[in-house]
Structures are given as C-alpha cells and as structure tokens.
Amino acid sequence: MQGLAEFILRGRRQATLVVGLSIAVPMLFWFGAVAMALVLLRRGWSEGFPVLVWASLPAVAWALLGDPTPLMVLLGCSALALLLRQRSEWSLVTMAAAPLGLVFAMVLLATLQCPLQEVAEQIKSALPQMLTELSADVDEAALARLQALMVPLLAGLMGATHAAMTLVCLILARAWQARLFNPGGFRSEFHRLRLAPWMSIALVVLVFVGPQIDSLAMLAPIATVPLLFAGLALVHGVVGIKRLGIGPLVVMYVALIFVWQVLYPLIMFLAFIDSLFDFRSRLQPVSGPGGNDDSNGQG
Template identity: 60%
Template sequence: MRGLAEYIMRGRKEATLVVAIAAAIPLLFWFSAAALALVILRRGLSEAMPVLVWGILPALAWAMVGDLTPLLVIAGAGAMAVLLRQRSDWAPVLIVAVPLGIAYALALLAVLDEPLQQLATQIREMLPDMLSGMSGDLDEADRAQLEALLVPLLAGLMGAVHMLMALVSLMIGRSWQARLYNPGGFRQEFHQLRLSPLVAVGLLALTLIGPQWSELAMVSPIASVPLLLAGIALIHGIVGLRGLGTAWLVAMYVMFAFVAQLIYPLIMFLAFVDSLFDFRSRMRPAGPSGDDDSNSQG
C-alpha cells in the first residue's frame, strides 16, 4: 500500500487517475475515498478539488443507476478529511459523522423506500417465529409499535454502515499519510481517541432510547458507531500501553466477527466508561508524555 500511496502523492494527475478509476470499479469505492482523503489531508481541499471532481463523476454515474454507496462514501470521507486536517483530532470527526450518517439514512430511505418496505414486510412475516422463543408474548400494541419501527431502523442501519465505511476510508487515508510523512502518527492519534463525557452520554442515550420512538429509531444505530470506534481505540491504546501484542487485538476482532451481538454493546459500554474515567491516562507512566505534534501530518 505504501507504493500506491507514494504514487497518489506524486502529483495531481496520478491522484486523479487513482481516485477516478477506483470510483468507477465496483466495490473499490472505499479505495477511491481513502485516496481522496489522503490528498485532502496532505494538500488541503483547494489543491484536491480537481481530484474530488473527477472522483465524484464515476460515483454520480453509479448513483444514476441506483447505487448511492460510492457517492456517499467518497463525499463523506472527503468532507471529514477536511475537518480532520483542520482539527487533527478524531473526536470532532466522530461527532460530525453522526449528522452525516443521518443524512445518509434519509437519502437511502428516499431512494430505496420500496426495497426497504419489502424487507420490512418479510421481517414482519417472520416476527411471530422470532418472538416465539421469548418468555412472554407481545400484545397487539407492542407488536404494532415494533413493526412501525422496522423501516426507520433499517434505514438507520444502512446509514450507519455507510457512515462506518466513510470513517474507515478516512482512517486508511490518514494511515497512508502517517506512513509517508509521520511514521507512527496515526497509531498515536487513534490510541488517544476518547469522547467527552457529555458526548458519550448523549450518544448512549440516543442508542438506547431511540428505538422507543419512531422519530428517533433511525438515529439509534448511527449514534452507536462513534462509541464503537472509541471503544476499539481504547482497546488498541491499552494493548499498546501494556505491550500486550497483536494477539489480543486479533482475538477481539475474531470475537467481534462471531459474536458481534455481545461484543458490540460491550465495546460501546467501555467507551462510555472511559469517557468518564480516562483509563489510558491512569495507566500511562508519570512524566513527560512525549506526544508528537499531530499537525505535522498535515
């Protein structure tokens, strides 16, 4: 990947070529978004604007045939790259990602309303079997409320997935930038990622309470993503501080792949508790922090 990153940074022509071709190839939109983020992070939006325009054109073509994903991910990663370049802090980026994810959900709901309705209908038909194993049966009012939440929740899940793809693309672009110009810089930034208590409380409340109302159901899965990433950053940071090795991280990701329904809320809860107590500061040895200036990546 380093060789590709070096090629992208050779000049505007090379960057434009990579961003546009990757955007045009199915399932490579994330690479286009990461390459665009790299250019914006290093050279700024004004220098990256021609690259952005040529990268957006294939994404617009995909959108015209019904696939919004390339356009949403590329545009979102580019927008968040501008903010990250200005602030050199991941916490504001995660906060901004929430309204971005809501915008994604609304756009996908508008374009994919009929498929979402069909999927919701299929889920409604399966609900009796899905709920049969519960200790108590839902009454008609509760079941009607649950069915009314299906479409907003599905749209919110799709928005959250697109939001996560844009964030991951931005992280890839930032890691390329660090590898080329500031080795270890992205690792340090990510290990220090921590949400403020107020933000963590708000996100957790939206995640837990949102499904109770159809107006907020769409927001619930979207609000969980910043907590998830902050929790993963916490685990990476602790492993780094303790020198535990990558085996612990591999085990976490393997568990996440197989028992996500258990690991996801646990990681979110860890991020919430860390926002209150800042575990990494308590574990860090006393003395000079030795933190590098993260702006050197820009």
C-alpha cells in the first residue's frame, strides 16, 4: 500500500489514473475517495483540483445512471479533506459531517423519490405488526405520525450512512498519510477527538427533538453521526491510555455489528458525557502524550 500511495502522490497523471479508475469500477468508489483525499491532504487544492475534475467524470456518469453515491462520497470526502488540511481539528471536521449528511439526504430525496416512497410504503404496512412483536405500546395517532414521517426519516438515515462513509474514507486517507510522513500521528489525532460541549448539546437536541418537528425529522439520524465517531474516538483513546491492546476494540466493533441497537446509543451517550467532562484528560498521565502530531505533511 505504501508503494501505491507513493505512486498516487508522484504527480497529477498518476493520481487521476488511480482515482478515476477506482470511481469507475463498481463498489470501489470508496477507494477513489480515499485516494482523492490523500492528494488533497498532502498537496492541497491547487494540485488536487485538476485531479478532482477529471476523476469526477466517472462519478457523474454513475449519477446519470441513477447512482449518486460515488459522486457524493467523492465530493464530500474532498471537502472534508480540505477542511482538515486547513484547520487540523477533527472535532470541526466531524461536526461538518452533519450538514454534509443533510445535503446528501436532500439529494437522495430528490433523485430517489420513487424508490424511497416504495420502501416507506412497505415499512408502513409492516410497522404495526413489528411494534406488536416488540410489545411496544404506541397509540394510533403516534403510529400515523411515524408513518407520515417515514420518507424523510429514510432519507435522513441514508444521508447519515453516506456521511459516515465519507468520514471513514477521510480517516483512511489521513491514516495513510500519517503512515507515510508521520508514523503514529493519526493515532494521536484520533485519540484526542472530542466534541465541544455546544456541539454535543446541539446534536443531542436534534436527535431527540427532531422527530417531534416535521421539518427537522430528517436531521435526527444525521445528527447521530458526529456523536458516533466522537464516541468511537473516546473508546480508542481510553484503550490507548490504558494500554489494553486491540482486543477491546475488536469486541466493540463486532458487538456494534450484532447489537447495534444497544451499542450505538451507548456510544453516543458516552460521547455526549465526554464532551462535558473530558474523561481522557483525567486518565492521561501527567507527562501527557509525546511525539509530533502534525500529520499534514504539507510540502
């Protein structure tokens, strides 16, 4: 992988070739977004813009064929990469994923209206039986309102998924960059990721209040994304401080797949509490972390 990264950063032609081919190949668009973010993180906008223009052509072709995901992830990851290069603040970048997810949701709602409506109708018809099986006590008025909000909630959920995918691509690009130019730098960066109190409070309000207001319902699932990544960073940071090894992280991610209904809210809750009390600073040794954390590697 190091050889491939060096090839990508050798020049515009090489970067355009890798990013463009990755976007053109089905299900490999995410790697194109990672490679594009690597170019922008290392070389900046002036060097990355021509690569982005040419690499966007296959993504536009996919969008015209009915799949806007490659284009959205490519452009979204590029925007977040530029923000990270300029500010070097993961909390700000993570928070920026929320409005980005809203844009994704609105695009998906506009381009996939019919498929979303069909899925919503299927869920609506199955919803009463699902609630009965879960022994959930929901009155008819609440059920009718939930069914009415099904389309925007689905769009918000898809927007949140795309925003999370974009953040993952950026994380991979940053880790790749750090491995080349500043080994260990990304680990230190990610372990320090913590939302400011105002950020977490605003997100929690959107999560809980959003479904109660029709115009904000779409934002509820999107607002969970920054909290999720901040919570994951908290767990990584605590595991690193306590030197617990990779075992707890493997258990967490496996559990997140199989019992996400329980673990997802728990991780969000931990991120919210950590934004108020900063657990890692209380656990950190007095000497603090060492090393150079500037993994921008600009040059």
